[in-house]
Amino acid sequence: MEQLAIELQKLPELLAEHLRLSLSALGLGISLGIFLAILSIRFRRMQGPLLAVASVFQTIPSIALLAGMLLLIGKIGFIPALIALCLYSLLPVLRNTITGLENVDAELIEAGRGVGMTPGQLLRKVQIPLAFPVIIAGVRTATVWVVGIATLATPIGQKCLGEFIFSGLSTKNYTAVGVGVVSAAGLALVLDGLIRLLELAASHRSRPLLVTALLLLAAVTLGGLSPILIPSGEKNSGSAIIVGGKDFTEQFILAELIATHLDHAGLPARSLSNLGSTVAFDALAAGQIDCYVDYTGTIWSNYMNRSETPEPEEALREARRWLESEHGIRLAGRLGFENTYALAMRREQAERLGISTIDDLVPHAGDMRLGGSFEFFGRPEWQAIRDSYSLTFGDTVSMDPTLMYEAARDGEVDVIAAFSTDGRIAAYELKVLADPRHAFPPYDAVLLLGSEVARASGVMDALRPLIGALSDHAMRRANMLVDVEGRSITEAVETLLREINTREE
Amino acid sequence: MITLDGVCKSFDDGATFAVQRLSLHVEQGELLVLLGASGCGKTTTLKLINRLIEPSDGRIEIGGEDVRSLDPIRLRRRIGYIFQGIGLFPHMTIAQNVGIVPRLLGWKKTDIDSRIDELLSLVGLPPEEFRDRQPRALSGGQQQRVGVARALAARPRALLMDEPFGALDPITRDELQGDFKRLHDEMGLTAVMVTHDMTEALLMADRIAVMQDGRLVGLGTPHELITNPPHEYVKTLMTMPKRQADEVEAIAQGS
Numbered sequence: 001m002e003q004l005a006i007e008l009q010k011l012p013e014l015l016a017e018h019l020r021l022s023l024s025a026l027g028l029g030i031s032l033g034i035f036l037a038i039l040s041i042r043f044r045r046m047q048g049p050l051l052a053v054a055s056v057f058q059t060i061p062s063i064a065l066l067a068g069m070l071l072l073i074g075k076i077g078f079i080p081a082l083i084a085l086c087l088y089s090l091l092p093v094l095r096n097t098i099t100g101l102e103n104v105d106a107e108l109i110e111a112g113r114g115v116g117m118t119p120g121q122l123l124r125k126v127q128i129p130l131a132f133p134v135i136i137a138g139v140r141t142a143t144v145w146v147v148g149i150a151t152l153a154t155p156i157g158q159k160c161l162g163e164f165i166f167s168g169l170s171t172k173n174y175t176a177v178g179v180g181v182v183s184a185a186g187l188a189l190v191l192d193g194l195i196r197l198l199e200l201a202a203s204h205r206s207r208p209l210l211v212t213a214l215l216l217l218a219a220v221t222l223g224g225l226s227p228i229l230i231p232s233g234e235k236n237s238g239s240a241i242i243v244g245g246k247d248f249t250e251q252f253i254l255a256e257l258i259a260t261h262l263d264h265a266g267l268p269a270r271s272l273s274n275l276g277s278t279v280a281f282d283a284l285a286a287g288q289i290d291c292y293v294d295y296t297g298t299i300w301s302n303y304m305n306r307s308e309t310p311e312p313e314e315a316l317r318e319a320r321r322w323l324e325s326e327h328g329i330r331l332a333g334r335l336g337f338e339n340t341y342a343l344a345m346r347r348e349q350a351e352r353l354g355i356s357t358i359d360d361l362v363p364h365a366g367d368m369r370l371g372g373s374f375e376f377f378g379r380p381e382w383q384a385i386r387d388s389y390s391l392t393f394g395d396t397v398s399m400d401p402t403l404m405y406e407a408a409r410d411g412e413v414d415v416i417a418a419f420s421t422d423g424r425i426a427a428y429e430l431k432v433l434a435d436p437r438h439a440f441p442p443y444d445a446v447l448l449l450g451s452e453v454a455r456a457s458g459v460m461d462a463l464r465p466l467i468g469a470l471s472d473h474a475m476r477r478a479n480m481l482v483d484v485e486g487r488s489i490t491e492a493v494e495t496l497l498r499e500i501n502t503r504e505e
Numbered sequence: 506m507i508t509l510d511g512v513c514k515s516f517d518d519g520a521t522f523a524v525q526r527l528s529l530h531v532e533q534g535e536l537l538v539l540l541g542a543s544g545c546g547k548t549t550t551l552k553l554i555n556r557l558i559e560p561s562d563g564r565i566e567i568g569g570e571d572v573r574s575l576d577p578i579r580l581r582r583r584i585g586y587i588f589q590g591i592g593l594f595p596h597m598t599i600a601q602n603v604g605i606v607p608r609l610l611g612w613k614k615t616d617i618d619s620r621i622d623e624l625l626s627l628v629g630l631p632p633e634e635f636r637d638r639q640p641r642a643l644s645g646g647q648q649q650r651v652g653v654a655r656a657l658a659a660r661p662r663a664l665l666m667d668e669p670f671g672a673l674d675p676i677t678r679d680e681l682q683g684d685f686k687r688l689h690d691e692m693g694l695t696a697v698m699v700t701h702d703m704t705e706a707l708l709m710a711d712r713i714a715v716m717q718d719g720r721l722v723g724l725g726t727p728h729e730l731i732t733n734p735p736h737e738y739v740k741t742l743m744t745m746p747k748r749q750a751d752e753v754e755a756i757a758q759g760s
Contacts, residue, residue, distance in 0.1 A: 111592030114557060114592070
């Protein structure tokens, strides 16, 4: 119950953002769809190509379309999400409008021309009114789709109800997932119902019904948007420092920790988590977020595209220089802990087979299944470790990082590509295998600042206490609080802040 | 009133002709019937008059004006049109259907309303009962009465009728034919009516134009065409109602 109350507190703002995004995308998509449909009725040759293009957008998996917009536009947040959703809503509206207009009885079109209607009058007075039920059916389909798919705007940095679902899934907070799912579905049903009411009002030509439907729609829109329409004063997001975070527990904690710490230091800040891995970096480089925590190994291999494995100090030094000169990003320093990739397996099985290093694993790997995140199998480290150890697994399985620890515990996979700070390694009695050939690069957590914030007075000073303040142990414990014990991010942040403050004193 | 002079229409760039060198004159107040089998070009001829179809060649005049010099939209609003499929707009009430042309012409609302009532009474539908009903709530005969009222609403200079009674059952058709003929004679309407029904043509027409394969093969009053058919085809057509009536008579006599 307490958990539910915490989640519900976030609901008004996220619901408002979700509504703003969905309604804007629908407004654009519906207008554009109907406009293009009418155009294609006049200019028939456009019809085939138009429908083909709209269908192609529809076949692109929605999350890829959203991510694609991000690449195309080079910005995170509202605009790419808006464009992607607008394109997504295009097809049902376009197709239904064309079908509706085409299927108007030819005799009635002849009658309209015969009584002396202009093509425009024919469209307004005969074709559109008669096609209206079919057009509205398309609008309703688009509405339900867009409200649902808008939840996927979370990884590209747009606040929406997806935040409950994404962070809930990665922190195993099923209350949050439930709140997200129920509110998104509820919103879709309410909007669908209101449009249905509008349609009824139109088909019965009932003015009272029409007024009721419009008032209800206005009430839902204004009521839903009110948390972001009414400036709350305390939260002046224009000047607030935005702390980014990627899409796993440790990053949620760190983003919240830094934001809270800055707030305490008198610098208004807010966190924006759940960003895709490279989304966070691009957003920092583009100045859309002000700081976030990344790892030297990620910078080294993913952004700098280096393939050799560096020494930790070398990685730090090179990364600092490269970030500053290529992107104007300031590397403020190491937070103290390292979160490297590590191969881990059930302690009991490791001991039975006498495995303690990756070398020991090699002869057994052919009969084993390796589980890892989607990201891991796409990273250079995966290639590096196979090359260094001549390692070949019987099978590899991509899965959500949250689920792989349990999969290892339950024997669904034998080995996982774990994160070394994850609290579940100890909690589930997994053993981390040593990497004597140093195939995995060092993964020191480092605080990155955008050029503007780095120059702003006081920000560096305020952040200094965090440098070197988080040990492997402290981070692992904080992660475990959330992932294993089911505590909230806020509780984990408070625990860490207490630790940092006692250290300081 | 309406003059066609050497009018041709080809839909395939001159390979075949739906209407070929057709010349006709419709007098003021006359009801001219275009009679012929399906595909003889009679409906095409009708649509050429209000430019729903543009002629390939020839000249069409209404009241002395070449229709090609007139804006087709304005032309159509000045000519009433009654459709074979009736063509009432299902999303409009009876009153809205009847008032459509006056509305397009921008009449004042009070004028439109009184005109609607006047017309509904004229075609035998009490306005207070029918004004606000939907077309689908009416019988076929009632619907076509509304169709007639709609065509007459803006006091057109002429009326074009495309098999106006073709979709109705025989008894309703008979009733409407009689009513329309009376209305026509009282109001002195200039009308061109297309039909393939010989009896209808003989009973209603002031003059009949018989068409075959896009050509005019006979033109005259019903009496003239029956007594002195100018063409073998016309003769076959004109004797058919009589022959059928004789057969019916024979059945009645029990022989």
